Amino acid sequence: xxxxxxxxxxxxxxxxxxxxxxxxxxxxxxxxxxxxxxxxxxxxxxxxxxxxxxxxxxxxxxxxxxxxxxxxxxxxxxxxxxxxxxxxxxxxxxxxxxxxxxxxxxxxxxxxxxxxxxxxxxxxxxxx
Numbered sequence: 001x002x003x004x005x006x007x008x009x010x011x012x013x014x015x016x017x018x019x020x021x022x023x024x025x026x027x028x029x030x031x032x033x034x035x036x037x038x039x040x041x042x043x044x045x046x047x048x049x050x051x052x053x054x055x056x057x058x059x060x061x062x063x064x065x066x067x068x069x070x071x072x073x074x075x076x077x078x079x080x081x082x083x084x085x086x087x088x089x090x091x092x093x094x095x096x097x098x099x100x101x102x103x104x105x106x107x108x109x110x111x112x113x114x115x116x117x118x119x120x121x122x123x124x125x126x127x128x
Contacts, residue, residue: 003027012066013042052077089123091116
C-alpha cells in the first residue's frame with residue numbers, strides 16, 4: 001500500500017479508508033530510494049526497511065506496537081555496517097557504531113542505575 005494513502009492520528013494509529021491498516025506500506029521517493037514498513041491493526045509492527053536508490057539495503061529495524069523492538073541496523077551504500085542498535089519496548093539497550101574499516105568507534109549500553117532502565121522495567125512489567 002503506498003504510504004500516501006494511509007492516514008494516522010496523534011496516537012499514531014494508521015488507517016486506510018477509516019479502518020486500522022494491516023499490511024505493508026511503502027514509499028519510493030526519487031533520489032532517496034524505497035522504504036517499506038509493516039503494520040498490524042493500525043500500528044507499526046514487524047520489519048521496516050529502507051534502500052538506497054542503487055537498491056542496496058540502507059536500514060532495517062523491527063517494530064512492536066509503534067516502538068522499535070529488537071535489532072536496528074544501518075548500512076553504508078557499499079554494504080558495510082554503520083551501526084547496530086538493540087531496542088526493547090522502544091528503549092535503547094545497546095548500540096555499536098563502526099567506522100568504514102569495521103572498527104568500533106562508539107559503544108553504548110543502558111545503565112541499570114539510569115532512568116531509561118527504570119522505564120524499560122515498567123514497560124516489561126506492563127507487557128507481561
